[in-house]
Amino acid sequence: MDETSTDHIVTVGVLGSGIMGAGLVEVAARSGRTVILRSRTQESADAAIAKLTSGLGRQVDKGRLEADERDAILGRITATSDLHALAECDLVVESVVEDLDVKKELFATLDAVVEPHAILATNTSTLPVVEIAMATSHPDRVCGIHFFNPAPMMKLVEVIRPLTASDDTIATALAFASSCGKDAVEVVDRAGFIVNALLFPYLNNAVKMWEQGTASIEDIDTAMQGGCNFPMGPFALLDLVGLDTSLAILDALHTEFGDPNFMAATSLKRMVAAGHLGRKTGRGFRAY
Ligand SMILES: NC(=O)c1ccc[n+]([C@@H]2O[C@H](COP(=O)([O-])OP(=O)(O)OC[C@H]3O[C@@H](n4cnc5c(N)ncnc54)[C@H](O)[C@@H]3O)[C@@H](O)[C@H]2O)c1
Numbered sequence: 001m002d003e004t005s006t007d008h009i010v011t012v013g014v015l016g017s018g019i020m021g022a023g024l025v026e027v028a029a030r031s032g033r034t035v036i037l038r039s040r041t042q043e044s045a046d047a048a049i050a051k052l053t054s055g056l057g058r059q060v061d062k063g064r065l066e067a068d069e070r071d072a073i074l075g076r077i078t079a080t081s082d083l084h085a086l087a088e089c090d091l092v093v094e095s096v097v098e099d100l101d102v103k104k105e106l107f108a109t110l111d112a113v114v115e116p117h118a119i120l121a122t123n124t125s126t127l128p129v130v131e132i133a134m135a136t137s138h139p140d141r142v143c144g145i146h147f148f149n150p151a152p153m154m155k156l157v158e159v160i161r162p163l164t165a166s167d168d169t170i171a172t173a174l175a176f177a178s179s180c181g182k183d184a185v186e187v188v189d190r191a192g193f194i195v196n197a198l199l200f201p202y203l204n205n206a207v208k209m210w211e212q213g214t215a216s217i218e219d220i221d222t223a224m225q226g227g228c229n230f231p232m233g234p235f236a237l238l239d240l241v242g243l244d245t246s247l248a249i250l251d252a253l254h255t256e257f258g259d260p261n262f263m264a265a266t267s268l269k270r271m272v273a274a275g276h277l278g279r280k281t282g283r284g285f286r287a288y
Pocket of ligand 1: 016017018019020021039040044095096097098099102123124125126146147148149240241242245280
């Protein structure tokens with residue numbers, strides 16, 4: 001149990017309104033913080049809040065959330081396309097596309113917007129956090145805070161310690177995750193951290209197995225659910241994560257370790273090229 005106080009983390013910024021960004025907004029707002037969601041367009045920021053509003057509404061209908069609690073959560077959230085609106089944030093968690101150049105550029109810009117005390121975190125799944133940290137003037141205040149999908153439901157958070165991070169930054173990130181009701185683990189800055197480094201060879205090999213004609217997508221999913229007691233099979237999980245994000249994760253793992261197990265299966269690459277990205281586009285290994 002981490003004893004570090006997070007009382008000074010009052011306002012949290014979230015960059016990106018995709019699957020993870022929207023989930024992070026809910027997690028941070030439920031923890032009682034003021035949350036500012038920043039997306040590239042006001043429309044996409046508003047759309048993420050509208051989706052969150054209807055999701056929380058369903059929870060109220062099912063009796064899992066009180067209506068006034070829902071209103072309080074939503075009342076703490078604002079949505080914007082203006083990066084400067086994050087100026088007062090004590091912590092910003094970036095969750096945009098898994099692309100190192102995009103993230104570095106965003107952190108460099110953000111660095112000039114926030115106050116020097118602010119902690120900047122990336123929700124990257126695999127990318128080198130130190131490279132993102134070095135794009136800022138305060139690399140000691142940058143770390144990874146890696147949530148899992150769907151962020152409001154999944155208990156684990158990996159806190160990634162780049163070589164440049166201060167002990168205080170890591171302790172605050174761990175304590176922040178705990179204050180959001182998560183189980184936090186600390187991990188050094190290497191591709192895939194703990195979970196994805198172990199998970200993605202398995203997911204990738206499932207695709208290769210299907211390509212070889214060993215079994216159907218449905219039967220591989222059924223086999224791994226029933227045979228290993230996994231909550232979902234590998235194809236269902238790939239579609240949930242997003243095939244573009246999955247490909248980026250495998251590419252980052254392969255670049256770092258050179259292990260052939262990380263060489264992305266051909267059909268994964270082709271599906272991404274075709275825009276079949278999983279649940280988020282309505283079509284991946286399955287149709288939604
Ligand atoms: N999907 C998962 O299961 C999962 C789990 C943990 C962490 N992550 C990480 O979270 C981050 C976001 O993933 P996601 O699944 O929410 O992706 P997503 O595709 O749902 O959303 C990506 C977001 O990035 C924005 N974006 C795209 N290009 C951009 C650019 N050039 N500049 C600024 N914003 C841009 C999009 O508008 C969108 O808001 C990635 O780093 C990913 O690795 C994903």
